[in-house]
Amino acid sequence: MSICVHLWLKIPFLAFALPLRNTSPVKITVTELTDKLLASYAQLGGINHLDGKNMPSKTAIAGITVDLLRLLFPGFFDEKPLHSSELKVETALLMDSVLGRLEDEVYKSLQYHNPEKLPARELRPLAHELTTTFLGRLPCIRELLQTDVEAAFNGDPAALSREEVIVAYPFVETIAVQRMAHKLYEKNVALIPRIMSEWAHSRTGMDLHPGAVIGSHFFIDHGTGCVLGETSTIGNHVKLYQGVGLVARSLSGGQALKGQKRHPTLEDRVTIYAGTTIVGGETVIGAGSTIGANVFLLHSVPPNSLVLSEDVRVKVIAKKDKEKPLEEVDFQI
Numbered sequence: 259m260s261i262c263v264h265l266w267l268k269i270p271f272l273a274f275a276l277p278l279r280n281t282s283p284v285k286i287t288v289t290e291l292t293d294k295l296l297a298s299y300a301q302l303g304g305i306n307h308l309d310g311k312n313m314p315s316k317t318a319i320a321g322i323t324v325d326l327l328r329l330l331f332p333g334f335f336d337e338k339p340l341h342s343s344e345l346k347v348e349t350a351l352l353m354d355s356v357l358g359r360l361e362d363e364v365y366k367s368l369q370y371h372n373p374e375k376l377p378a379r380e381l382r383p384l385a386h387e388l389t390t391t392f393l394g395r396l397p398c399i400r401e402l403l404q405t406d407v408e409a410a411f412n413g414d415p416a417a418l419s420r421e422e423v424i425v426a427y428p429f430v431e432t433i434a435v436q437r438m439a440h441k442l443y444e445k446n447v448a449l450i451p452r453i454m455s456e457w458a459h460s461r462t463g464m465d466l467h468p469g470a471v472i473g474s475h476f477f478i479d480h481g482t483g484c485v486l487g488e489t490s491t492i493g494n495h496v497k498l499y500q501g502v503g504l505v506a507r508s509l510s511g512g513q514a515l516k517g518q519k520r521h522p523t524l525e526d527r528v529t530i531y532a533g534t535t536i537v538g539g540e541t542v543i544g545a546g547s548t549i550g551a552n553v554f555l556l557h558s559v560p561p562n563s564l565v566l567s568e569d570v571r572v573k574v575i576a577k578k579d580k581e582k583p584l585e586e587v588d589f590q591i
Contacts (some may be wrong), residue, residue: 311369319363319453323435325356330400330434334424353393361389363450364442371448392441399437402474406433409475413497428462429478439468470504473526478502480532487521489539496524499532499551507538507556525561 299306307313324335329352333340340348365385369378376384407430410423417423424430435458439451451468459465464481466472469488476492478484480500486492490504506520519539528543530536531551536543543549544561553567 312366313370314363314366314449314453316453316457318359319450320457322356322360322363323438323454323457325352326396326438327431327434328352329356329396330403330438331424334421357389357393360392361385364389364447367448367450371446373446373448388442388445388447392438392445395441396438399434399441402437403430403434405474406430406476409477409495409497410479413477414479429464429481432458432462432464432466432478432481433472433476436466436468436470436472440470440472443468470521472496489519490521491523493524493526493528493545495527497529499530501533502530503535505535505537 299308328335329349332345332349362385365382368376368381368385372381407420407423410427410429411417411420414423417427435454439454442454443451455466455468462481463483464478465485467486467488467490470486470490470492472486472490472492473494473496475495477496478498478500481498483501484498485503485505487505504522504524506515509515521539522536522541522543524530524536524543525545525547527546528549529547530543530549533552534549534555535553536549536555538556540558541555542558543555544559544563546561547559547563547565549555549559550564550566553565555565559565
């Protein structure tokens with residue numbers, strides 16, 4: 259008996275008692291598949307974008323965002339070492355590339371959403387103006403990001419250096435993209451800010467809406483699952499942990515809520531621990547307050563408050579008692 263047959267005999271039978279026969283292949287042509295999909299396009303027109311102006315490209319904006327990070331943090335997001343003697347030339351080349359590509363995407367955005375109802379001939383000059391104005395704000399964004407890096411380094415004893423914070427902490431990438439996207443959001447540039455922030459969201463797990471107003475020395479430790487809604491307002495020296503959500507009280511009103519303050523305000527020097535959700539546009543967390551973990555907060559608290567959840571109780575028991583009925587063990591969470 260061969261080794262293969264011997265091994266086969268040791269294999270237990272599967273659920274099928276009889277061997278399965280090969281079924282004949284499904285005969286369907288590419289034309290039929292195409293016709294079915296086209297029928298879906300006709301039936302579900304609301305999720306098509308056909309015969310309209312070209313929308314901003316998600317792929318192009320992702321590439322532009324990477325290059326913007328290279329401009330903000332020279333040497334940190336480059337694949338090759340960048341020498342100081344080459345800095346001016348390399349920066350000029352990169353700036354020129356970003357300017358042209360971003361202007362094209364902003365132009366598409368204006369064609370899609372023309373808030374001032376300008377004539378078509380004025381959209382390209384406006385796209386150039388918006389793009390150059392945005393790029394001119396990069397030095398100011400760098401100043402804010404320096405405070406964020408400082409807050410991350412000073413607030414995390416695990417950080418080896420500021421360089422490690424920039425190159426390895428996903429928070430830095432997220433807040434850098436949010437701060438850039440916020441500048442475009444302020445200028446009513448449609449689609450692009452959200453595409454940028456969602457690109458960062460997909461990479462880091464932190465969802466920071468470009469509309470959120472965020473002060474200096476901001477830090478999200480760990481960060482995964484953190485959500486900041488569009489109308490969130492955050493002061494200076496604020497520190498959050500993973501899973502913190504600043505969310506709206508209710509979205510049942512849908513589009514009727516557009517433009518309203520729906521998300522909380524955190525004043526200066528607020529710390530919020532992991533898993534906490536703070537709800538509502540009228541909710542204000544006073545300066546210097548600390549919110550403990552796993553708190554669900556629906557109302558404002560005064561400055562210098564300590565907010566804890568006292569309804570959660572954890573009991574430690576011996577393993578030998580684990581078989582007792584729950585009422586005897588008195589195990590509650």
